[in-house]
Amino acid sequence: MSFSLDVNLLLYASDRSSPHHGKAVEFLTSVAEGRQACYVAWITVTSYLRMATHPRIFRAPLTQAEAEDNIGRLLALPHVAAISEKEGFWSAYRDVASGTPVRANLVPDAHLATILKQHGVLTLYTHDQDFRKFRFLRVVDPL
Numbered sequence: 001m002s003f004s005l006d007v008n009l010l011l012y013a014s015d016r017s018s019p020h021h022g023k024a025v026e027f028l029t030s031v032a033e034g035r036q037a038c039y040v041a042w043i044t045v046t047s048y049l050r051m052a053t054h055p056r057i058f059r060a061p062l063t064q065a066e067a068e069d070n071i072g073r074l075l076a077l078p079h080v081a082a083i084s085e086k087e088g089f090w091s092a093y094r095d096v097a098s099g100t101p102v103r104a105n106l107v108p109d110a111h112l113a114t115i116l117k118q119h120g121v122l123t124l125y126t127h128d129q130d131f132r133k134f135r136f137l138r139v140v141d142p143l
Helices: 007-014 021-033 042-052 064-076 089-097 108-117 129-133
Strands: 003-005 038-041 079-081 122-127 137-142
Touching: 003 007, 003 137, 007 021, 007 042, 007 064, 038 042, 038 108, 042 079, 042 108, 064 079, 064 137, 089 108, 089 129, 108 122, 129 137
Parallel strands: 003 038, 003 122, 038 079, 122 137
Antiparallel strands: none
């Protein structure tokens, strides 16, 4: 069985001031030490790079090099691969978005959910309960 990670888990693990920091680090360590196929969407990667380096989001934002190193270590793991939109994404997105009103902050969630559905990745680890609106996803909160 394969799974994916939402950006919030990566952010919590990088933000020492977060109350979720310890649990997120523990969870990601278990992912790193595991063998189960983990797929990380490029939208998750770029969201992480944007938010982890943003001074309005992190009290002590990471440098670009630190954020890139974190992603590099994750993607270097033999059981982790990056995924992105496939041909027919727009039609697939419209299908995913048809089941629930998708607007504002739910738009990038629907984007990620669509990429996962296109790749047959149906388990998402996240602390964001909004993903439960996409009924085909098995949403697991490791925190």
